[in-house]
Every structure is written in structure tokens, then in C-alpha cells.
Amino acid sequence: MSNSRSSVFDGLLRENTVLSxxxxxxxxxxxxxxxxxxxxxxxxxxxxxxxxxxxxxFVPKKLPYAVKIIIYAVISSLIYIPVRxxxxxxxxxxxxxxxxxxxLLAVNSLIVVQTETKFFRMKKLKMTFSLIFSILxxxxxxxxxxxxxxxxxxxxxxxxxxxxxxxxxxxGMPFGGFIFLGLMCGLYRKIRSMAGYEDNKVRSExxxxxx
Amino acid sequence: MLKEKxxxxxxxxxxxxxxxxxxxxxxxxxxxxxxxxxxxxAAVSAAAEFICLRLMHKDFTADDLTCxxxxxxxxxxxxxxxxxxxxxxxxxxxxxxxKNIFGGxxxxxxxxxxxxxxxxxxxxRAQLLQFTEPHVKTGLFENAGNLVSxxxxxxxxxxxLNYTDIELLMGNFSGPVGAVSILLLLVAAAxxxxxxxxxxxxxxxxxxxxxxxxxFVPMASTPWLSVKYTLVTNMNLFASIYIVSDKRIAPKRNxxxxxxxxxxxxxxxxxxxxxxxxxxxxxVSVLFTPAALAFKNLEKRIExxxxxxxxxxxxxxxxxxxxxxxxxxxxxLNAETDEEALLPEVSEEEAAEPDSFLYELLSETEENExxxxxxxxxxxxxxxxxxxxxxxxxxxEILTGNTEETAGQESENTEHSxxxxxxxxxxNALNKExxxxx
Numbered sequence: 001m002s003n004s005r006s007s008v009f010d011g012l013l014r015e016n017t018v019l020s021x022x023x024x025x026x027x028x029x030x031x032x033x034x035x036x037x038x039x040x041x042x043x044x045x046x047x048x049x050x051x052x053x054x055x056x057x058f059v060p061k062k063l064p065y066a067v068k069i070i071i072y073a074v075i076s077s078l079i080y081i082p083v084r085x086x087x088x089x090x091x092x093x094x095x096x097x098x099x100x101x102x103x104l105l106a107v108n109s110l111i112v113v114q115t116e117t118k119f120f121r122m123k124k125l126k127m128t129f130s131l132i133f134s135i136l137x138x139x140x141x142x143x144x145x146x147x148x149x150x151x152x153x154x155x156x157x158x159x160x161x162x163x164x165x166x167x168x169x170x171x172g173m174p175f176g177g178f179i180f181l182g183l184m185c186g187l188y189r190k191i192r193s194m195a196g197y198e199d200n201k202v203r204s205e206x207x208x209x210x211x
Numbered sequence: 212m213l214k215e216k217x218x219x220x221x222x223x224x225x226x227x228x229x230x231x232x233x234x235x236x237x238x239x240x241x242x243x244x245x246x247x248x249x250x251x252x253a254a255v256s257a258a259a260e261f262i263c264l265r266l267m268h269k270d271f272t273a274d275d276l277t278c279x280x281x282x283x284x285x286x287x288x289x290x291x292x293x294x295x296x297x298x299x300x301x302x303x304x305x306x307x308x309x310k311n312i313f314g315g316x317x318x319x320x321x322x323x324x325x326x327x328x329x330x331x332x333x334x335x336r337a338q339l340l341q342f343t344e345p346h347v348k349t350g351l352f353e354n355a356g357n358l359v360s361x362x363x364x365x366x367x368x369x370x371x372l373n374y375t376d377i378e379l380l381m382g383n384f385s386g387p388v389g390a391v392s393i394l395l396l397l398v399a400a401a402x403x404x405x406x407x408x409x410x411x412x413x414x415x416x417x418x419x420x421x422x423x424x425x426x427f428v429p430m431a432s433t434p435w436l437s438v439k440y441t442l443v444t445n446m447n448l449f450a451s452i453y454i455v456s457d458k459r460i461a462p463k464r465n466x467x468x469x470x471x472x473x474x475x476x477x478x479x480x481x482x483x484x485x486x487x488x489x490x491x492x493x494x495v496s497v498l499f500t501p502a503a504l505a506f507k508n509l510e511k512r513i514e515x516x517x518x519x520x521x522x523x524x525x526x527x528x529x530x531x532x533x534x535x536x537x538x539x540x541x542x543x544l545n546a547e548t549d550e551e552a553l554l555p556e557v558s559e560e561e562a563a564e565p566d567s568f569l570y571e572l573l574s575e576t577e578e579n580e581x582x583x584x585x586x587x588x589x590x591x592x593x594x595x596x597x598x599x600x601x602x603x604x605x606x607x608e609i610l611t612g613n614t615e616e617t618a619g620q621e622s623e624n625t626e627h628s629x630x631x632x633x634x635x636x637x638x639n640a641l642n643k644e645x646x647x648x649x
Contacts, residue, residue: 166296170334179308186312190266 008126011134018141018181019188023109028142029177031098035158038146040091041098042139045105047083052076052111053119053131065116072115073107080106110134141184149180222408222458223277229399230283230453236395237388241291242348245388248298249286255299256282259306267311277316278306284324284453287389288446288493289331290342292355297335301327316459321500325454328493340364340489342385361386363444363489370431372440379443387490390449393442400452409456412465413472417451417492418442420476430484445483450492451476462506471506475499 017023024045031037056072063071080103087102088095095102114134119127151157153172155164170176237245260278261271282302289298309326310319331339341358349355362384366372374384382392390396403409422438429437442448455461455475462468478499479492488494 166294166300168300168334170330173333175333182312183308 008129009133011130012137012140014192016141016188017110017134017138019137019185020192021109022185023114024138025181027098027101027105028145029181030174031101032142032145032149032177033153033172034150034156035143035146036091037094037098038142040087040094041102041105042142043091044080044083044087044102045108045138045142046135048076048079048105049108049110049135050131051079052106053115054128055079056111056115057120057124057127061120068116069112072111076106076111110138145177145180145184149177219274219277221406223280225403225406225408226280226453227283229403230280230287230389232399233287233389233392233395234283236382236392237287237291240345240382241343241388244349244351245286245291247351248289248291248293248295248388249283251295252282252286252298252302253279255302256285256306259303260311263307263311264315267315269315275316278310278323281305281310281323281327284389285327287449288324288328288387288490289339290358291388292341292343292349292358294335294338297331297338301331304330319459320504321497322454322457322460325450325493325497328490329497332490332494342387344385345383359385361444361489362391363446366430366440366444367483367487367489371436372444376439379439384443386444387446387449390446391443393448396448396452400448403452403456408458409452410458410461410463410465410468410472411456412468413461414451414456416469416472416474417455417476418448418472419469420473421447421451421480421492424477424480424484428480428484441480441483445479445492446490447476447479447492450490450496454493454496460500460503462503463510467506467510471499471503474502 011017015021018025018028027041027045031041052072052075055075056068059068059071061068084095084102110131119131122130147157149171151162151164152168153170153176155162155167168176171180234246234249237249256278257276260275264271264275282305285301285305286298305323305327308330309321309323310316313320340361342361343349343355343357344359347357362372362374363386372379372384378384380394382395384391400409400414404411404414421441425437425441426434431437431440451472455472456468462471475492475495479495482488482491482495
């Protein structure tokens with residue numbers, strides 16, 4: 001029971017989509033410099049990914065892999081159209097600012113790769129929860145990165161000025177995004193290894209007692 | 212290993228000494244603020260290094276103080292009135308993001324100081340490129356007034372500098388605190404090259420590339436003026452010594468280091484010529500780190516190939532020697548066995564008396580006029596040759612063993628043996644007496 005629960009939550013913490021698997025990092029680096037951008041991306045990513053994977057799960061498994069991937073891409077592209085319209089309505093100007101990275105969300109790694117290697121190997125209910133937590137994992141990293149980068153680079157949070165003495169405008173640039181994400185990955189791995197040490201300890205004790 | 216460590220410490224010490232002399236010059240021109248800024252950078256770097264090493268479960272040793280030389284390089288590339296907070300952030304960035312993330316001081320990819328400078332250029336360009344005039348001293352915590360652009364900028368815009376040669380040599384013009392003292396930098400370059408603390412190939416290549424282009428594609432009215440002004444502006448000399456020629460980054464062999472430096476120098480001059488960028492040499496040196504890594508990989512491959520070749524040659528030599536030894540041993544064994552097979556059976560008494568066996572051999576050879584038993588007596592015993600070429604009378608005398616000489620020798624031998632025995636008895640008696648006395 002505990003194993004199945006942990007595998008469902010894996011996408012959020014233990015196997016975080018961005019920090020652990022390094023999937024969908026380009027929008028985080030390129031567009032995750034302000035909270036406003038991040039909100040639009042989080043909305044679009046969550047909706048497109050969730051509905052695309054859920055609908056794609058009904059595609060017959062007997063079809064060849066290449067055909068299935070094309071079908072998944074077609075499904076996500078169809079979902080992308082209304083999502084874009086809604087985003088333009090609620091986040092005016094953001095879609096143009098994000099540029100090519102916004103339509104690229106339609107063919108992100110969770111839809112194209114993780115469906116076949118992870119989600120479609122699970123039962124429907126478990127897959128749904130696992131997918132939700134994977135999406136939440138991306139959303140959390142995206143929002144956190146955006147808040148910190150916006151604060152340090154522009155001295156604002158959600159476009160509201162915060163009293164900052166020293167601004168590091170380089171963090172608002174793509175290279176700053178790379179460095180910041182790299183530091184976050186290092187921190188995440190450090191925390192995970194500290195937690196993993198306890199797991200390993202318990203496992204080793206179990207192995208000893210089992211023997 | 213010890214030698215490497217000693218070298219590393221020696222290099223660090225030499226670098227620190229040259230950097231401190233530049234810092235003294237900065238103190239002379241800009242007052243205590245320049246020195247305090249360097250102190251802040253060194254302290255923050257050391258603290259950041261200590262924290263990083265603790266996080267990586269490593270000990271902070273004396274060798275890790277090398278971070279302070281990078282801190283001083285950063286401080287000398289800044290204006291004297293730079294905000295301390297910005298300098299501290301740059302130092303933290305240099306130690307963490309540009310150095311320890313890649314594995315620390317033994318696995319550096321970038322020059323930490325260069326990476327920090329690029330980081331500052333992207334984030335605080337305005338503060339980084341605004342300077343006070345020399346001899347304008349600002350208080351430790353005062354805000355600077357009357358900021359001016361650097362001499363590099365005015366040279367770029369106007370194509371000339373309104374300073375005398377002495378002023379240019381002594382660094383009496385606006386610019387980064389450490390990068391303007393041209394005379395000191397030239398001395399430092401000479402010292403560091405002769406003490407092999409920096410890569411001579413990279414330095415010569417870099418300066419050669421810059422000055423060659425400055426002469427043939429001048430930015431000033433005459434080629435020599437262009438060379439002179441290019442040498443003193445845009446931190447070309449400073450960066451060539453402390454960033455491009457950094458032994459931790461540049462290729463080891465001077466041949467490759469020369470081309471690495473040449474590329475950096477040429478590209479940075481072209482950038483100065485074609486864009487409005489100031490101090491592009493630092494940025495180019497960071498961008499060319501893949502070239503340095505590629506050259507280093509090439510060097511490693513060449514060294515490996517050489518080592519393999521030497522090993523193969525040694526192995527081949529050893530095999531050849533072994534084969535030669537085996538062949539000689541086989542040859543000797545075969546020769547011995549052949550000789551043994553050809554030799555007649557000799558009784559113990561005959562063996563004890565080799566003369567009798569020789570006599571047999573000689574007599575049979577004489578009788579048959581062919582070598583007896585197929586053995587050439589001259590090859591077996593060298594003295595046999597003498598026996599072969601002596602007269603018949605002598606051979607008879609020898610064979611009978613009744614020669615006068617032998618008789619005389621025998622008598623002499625017996626006399627000698629008697630006298631020897633007597634002498635030895637006397638010696639023994641003397642020794643005994645000496646022992647008793649003791």
C-alpha cells in the first residue's frame with residue numbers, strides 16, 4: 001500500500017518532473033522569470049497535459065508506437081487551441097511574450113514520452129493520480145522559480161514592487177535561469193539524498209531482519 | 212603529488228604577491244576604499260569556499276585559500292567605488308556557481324573571476340563601467356560622485372587618448388583599479404612567466420593576436436598608436452595575465468596554449484573593433500573554455516598514445532631479449548649435448564687426468580689424419596693448440612711426463628710448499644702469542 005501511494009506522489013516530490021527527471025525545463029528557464037508568465041504557463045501546461053493524457057489513454061495499445069505518438073500529438077494540439085484562446089483572454093500579452101515556448105507545451109515530454117513509459121502501464125485510477133501529481137510537481141517548481149527570479153531580478157512579485165536593495169538582473173535572463181535551475185536541482189538532490197539515507201537505512205535493516 | 216601541491220601553493224603565492232602590488236597601486240590612486248573592497252572580496256570568497264566545502268563534506272585546507280587570489284582578481288577588475296554588496300555577490304557566484312558546482316579547484320572549467328565578471332556585466336553593467344578619476348578618494352561608506360566612463364570607452368569613441376606615455380604606464384587614467392597599472396602589469400607578467408606561474412604560450416598568443424590585429428587593422432590614426440592604446444585599454448593586459456593564461460584553465464603545452472590565446476586575443480580585438488563592448492576579452496575567455504577543454508583532451512590523448520607506444524616498445528624489446536636469451540640457451544644446450552654425444556666414455560681416472568685424454572685425442576688424430584671423434588681439439592682446450600704445434604720430441608717428453616722442466620718445477624713446488632708451510636707455522640705461532648698477550 002505504501003509503495004503504491006509513494007509511486008502516485010512520486011511526480012510531486014521523489015521523482016519531480018523538472019528537478020529530478022529534468023523534463024519540460026525549457027519553459028521554466030526561458031519563461032519562468034515572472035510570476036505572471038508562470039501562471040499562464042502553469043494553466044496551459046496543466047490543462048493540455050491532463051486532458052491529452054487522459055484522452056490518449058483510450059487509444060488502442062495494439063497500434064504501432066509511431067502511430068500512437070502521432071495520435072497523442074494530434075489530441076494535444078486540438079486541446080491547445082481552446083487553451084490558447086482562454087489564455088489570451090485571461091493573460092493578455094503573455095502568449096506573445098512567451099513566444100514559441102507556449103505552443104511547444106502541446107508536445108511536452110509528459111505527453112510524448114511519459115505516457116508510454118509510465119502512465120499507460122498503470123491502472124486508470126492510479127494513472128490519474130500519478131498524472132495529477134506529476135503536473136503539480138511541474139507547477140510547483142515553475143511558480144517557485146518564477147517568484148524567486150522575479151524578486152531577485154526585477155525587485156517585484158506579481159508585478160508589485162518590493163523594496164530590494166540589490167537586484168541581480170542577470171537572473172531574469174536565460175543564462176540566469178539555467179544557473180538558478182541548476183542550483184535548485186542541486187538543492188533538491190541534496191534534500192532527497194538526506195531523505196533517501198533514512199529510507200536506505202530502513203531498507204537495510206529490513207534486509208538484515210529478513211535474512 | 213607533493214610536488215604538484217607545492218607547485219600549486221607556489222603559484223598561488225606568486226600570484227598573490229603580484230596582485231597585492233597592484234592593490235597597493237590602487238590604494239595610492241583611489242585610497243582606502245579600493246583596499247577595503249579587496250578585503251571584502253577575499254573574506255566573502257573564503258567564507259563561501261568554506262561553506263561549499265562543508266556542504267560537500269570536505270575539509271577546508273590551506274590549499275583552498277587559492278580562492279582569495281580569484282577574489283583579488285575580481286576586486287582589481289572593479290571600479291574603486293563599486294557597491295560592496297555587488298562585489299560580495301560576484302564573489303559568491305565565482306566560488307559556488309563557477310567553481311564548486313563543477314567539482315572545486317581541481318576540476319575548474321571557467322576562470323571563476325572571469326565568470327563572475329560576466330555575471331556582473333549582465334546584472335550591474337552601469338555600476339561596473341562607471342569609474343572615478345585617479346586621485347579622487349571616496350570614503351569607505353560614501354556614495355561616489357563625479358563618475359566618468361573609462362579610458363577604454365573614450366578610446367573606442369574618439370580613437371585617441373589624452374594621456375602622456377608616463378601616465379599610461381603608471382596607470383594614471385580612469386579604469387578598473389588594477390587593470391590600468393601597465394608598468395606593474397608588465398613586470399608581473401615577466402615575473403610570472405619566468406617563474407612558470409602562468410601559461411607563457413597563452414599569454415604570448417593572446418597579446419600577439421591583439422597587437423598583431425591592432426597594428427594591421429588600427430583603431431587609432433597610426434598603427435603604433437593603435438598598438439599602444441590597445442595594450443593599455445579594455446583590460447587586455449590584465450586579462451591576458453590573470454585570466455587567459457591561468458594555468459588551471461589554459462592547455463598545458465605552450466604550443467596549444469599559444470593557439471588558445473591567439474583565438475581569444477583575435478576574437479576580442481574584433482569585438483572591440485566592431486561593437487561597442489567594453490572589456491570583451493573577459494567574456495571571450497569564458498566563451499572559449501570549450502576550446503581549452505578540447506585542447507586539454509587532445510593533450511591527454513597524445514600523452515596516452517605516447518605512453519602506450521612506449522609500453523609497446525618496451526614490451527617488444529623485452530620479448531626480443533627473451534627470445535635472444537632463449538635462443539642462446541638452446542644453442543648452448545644443443546652444443547653441449549652434441550659434444551657430450553660425440554665424446555667417448557671417460558673413466559673417472561681418465562677424467563682426473565686430462566693430459567691422458569688429450570694424448571689419446573692427439574694420437575688418434577695423428578694416426579687417422581682426421582679429428583678424433585669429430586672434435587677439433589683446438590676448440591675444446593685452447594692449450595691443445597700448443598700441443599698440436601709442438602715438435603715430436605717435445606710431445607714425447609710431455610707424454611712421458613719426464614721433462615727436465617717438469618722435474619725442476621716439481622722440485623721447486625715441493626720446496627715452495629715446504630717453505631710456505633714453515634711460514635704459515637711461524638705466522639700461527641706469532642698469532643697465538645699475540646692472542647695470549649691480549
